[in-house]
Amino acid sequence: xxxxxxxxxxxxxxVIASKVLAHAFFQNGKWVQAFPAFGVxxxxxxxxxxxxxDDAPIRVRCQIYRPDQLLVLxxxxxxxxxxxxxxxxxxxxxxxxxxxxxxxxxxxxxxVATVDANAIAIAYGLxxxxxxxxxxxxxxxxxxxxxxxxxxxxxxxxxxNVPISTQAQANVAAARQAYxxxxxxxxxxx
Numbered sequence: 482x483x484x485x486x487x488x489x490x491x492x493x494x495x496v497i498a499s500k501v502l503a504h505a506f507f508q509n510g511k512w513v514q515a516f517p518a519f520g521v522x523x524x525x526x527x528x529x530x531x532x533x534x535d536d537a538p539i540r541v542r543c544q545i546y547r548p549d550q551l552l553v554l555x556x557x558x559x560x561x562x563x564x565x566x567x568x569x570x571x572x573x574x575x576x577x578x579x580x581x582x583x584x585x586x587x588x589x590x591x592x593v594a595t596v597d598a599n600a601i602a603i604a605y606g607l608x609x610x611x612x613x614x615x616x617x618x619x620x621x622x623x624x625x626x627x628x629x630x631x632x633x634x635x636x637x638x639x640x641x642n643v644p645i646s647t648q649a650q651a652n653v654a655a656a657r658q659a660y661x662x663x664x665x666x667x668x669x670x671x
Contacts, residue, residue, distance in 0.1 A: 482535040489554030494616025499530035505638035596622035621656025622663035
């Protein structure tokens, strides 16, 4: 089983990201389970979403405490909460950040990948300049960094699950650009 934890802030699309990712894995014949955990339900408040993926039915029904992979939609969360709590050494952590993975020396026990999802989301008009919606860009980067899904599979899941269908093409384009621009260390799976 692969357990993925997604950290974001309200309004960035962490919950939708978990649903889209679950859909992509499900379309590949996997068993999936996706669900959110909210604290204060307001824009900008920390949000966590969870996703389990397996080849067999998933019977576990609790939050993910020992994730194999992390997606961090807001880099300020790295200093606000300990997103790596319980994270397995050597696991993949994908961070929305302008910096190169090597610059994040505090995370050297993990496979770190980064992508400037904010700039990509802004370029495609996803959200606003102050609050870009980065979820689909992160998913494109995830496809390449993890090697578990193709860009086409992510694109199809985005088209079928993005709530505002008029923005589906912009979201798919953002995912494509993030796929091309994600920075993965030599030790990653790509």
